[in-house]
Amino acid sequence: MEDAEAEDVRELLKYGKDTAGGIMTTEYVSLKEDITVARAIEHLREEGSEVETIYYVYSINENAELTGVISLRQLITAPPDARLEQVVTRRVVSANVWDDQEKVARMVAKYDIIAIPVVNDQNQLLGIITVDDVLDVLEEEATEDILKLANLDAEGQDLVETGPWQRASKRLPWLVGLLFGGLIAGNVIESFSGTLEKVTALAFFMTAMAGGPGNAATQSLALVVRGLATGEVDQRRLLKAILKEAQVGVIVGIVSGSVLALVAVLWQGQPTLGFVVGLALGINITISTILGSFFPVIIHRLGADPAVASGPFISTLMDVTSMFIYFGLATWLLL
Incomplete structure (x- = not known):
């Protein structure tokens, strides 16, 4: 030089x-x-x-x-x-x-x-x-935030050149940790085994009850993380953003719950079961959107990168919450 x-x-x-x-x-x-x-x-x-x-x-x-x-x-x-x-x-x-x-x-x-x-x-x-x-x-x-949403390290994550063991080592700690979250959800279901034995039709809707709220939480999470990253969501607009997502959750929850309730009635011929299934899904989706938008804000306030509040983490949290609300309502209203 x-x-x-x-x-x-x-x-x-x-x-x-x-x-x-x-x-x-x-x-x-x-x-x-x-x-x-x-x-x-x-x-x-x-x-x-x-x-x-x-x-x-x-x-x-x-x-x-x-x-x-x-x-x-x-x-x-x-x-x-x-x-x-x-x-x-x-x-x-x-x-x-x-x-x-x-x-x-x-x-x-x-x-x-x-x-x-x-x-x-x-x-x-x-x-x-x-x-x-x-x-x-x-x-x-943008690449870093997307990788962090999946709990991946942005460094050294070349899709072709990075070896499989190196890439697996980045993911395993998170995925193994989240397995224990799944076990907690399983423990919640086991505690309501008596309800499930008496109303076996509840098992037909468990996947929808776990997947729907998890997906809704991930969507809210992605929107808020992006807003925090771009500066669109700042201190002055923070509460407004969370309230907006809560309103979205109520609308999506009512529509999705009504659809699932109708399916349950037509499939199983039990209006009470349909009411429980629909009500549980509506409540769970509303809660999931609030948690999905609120959780990255907490992480941001603690001084950490909000992108670490990953989709898999929030999905696991909603699995536990959804199962508890679902079987709790079923025990209360059906037994």
Whole structure:
């Protein structure tokens, strides 16, 4: 490497790979704010070939502090004798060098800009992050969140190259742990064995009773995890998001419970059984959507990644809850 390039690399290595400083480029155009537009354009002709991309020109003061920004188009159409400080936009959207790369990606998407400047705590301009780097970040973060929803490690999970034992070792601790959750659900069913012996038709609907709420919880979980990741669900809108999901759960629960109740009546010819089955499914789906939306929020409040509140975990939790409510209602109403 040339000495200048080596120095740039050493400077960038100070920052974490997932920070704004880790993904920024130091190839950008910054000019003193007191020069004229004509001199700025002349400088671009002289130095522009050495810069990777020129989307914006940034103005700085004598302390290298970021003071404004102007697009290349605006610069070309500005009066040649005007000073740069007169034509730049003062309200500059910028990222701190220690900001998480996901936060930077959200800022670029929110403000619809092609590049974002990166500054330190003293507001000194250090580099820029371009939109193509942001797209890489979004792909990386989306992949990481999807893998975490399945309780998989985002690192080293190449679908073709990673060996089967290595991939299995990432999954086994979670899956074996969740087996014990399944055993708890089985223990709940065993405690209601007397009810099941007297009303054997209850067994016909156990799979629907376990699967439906689990699926509903996973859907709510995915929506809230995505909302937390993109910033769509913040502190101000948190309660509203959970209430919305609860309302959805009530609607889905009523419709799904009514359908299953009708099936139970037509299949078994027992209206009371149909009522129990439908009521249990409706209650379970309502609870599952609330838990599915509330659980990742708790994880987020504890400072952990909400994506770890995985689909398999919430499904296992709903298996236990659903079986208890189902057989509890059946014992109360049918015996």
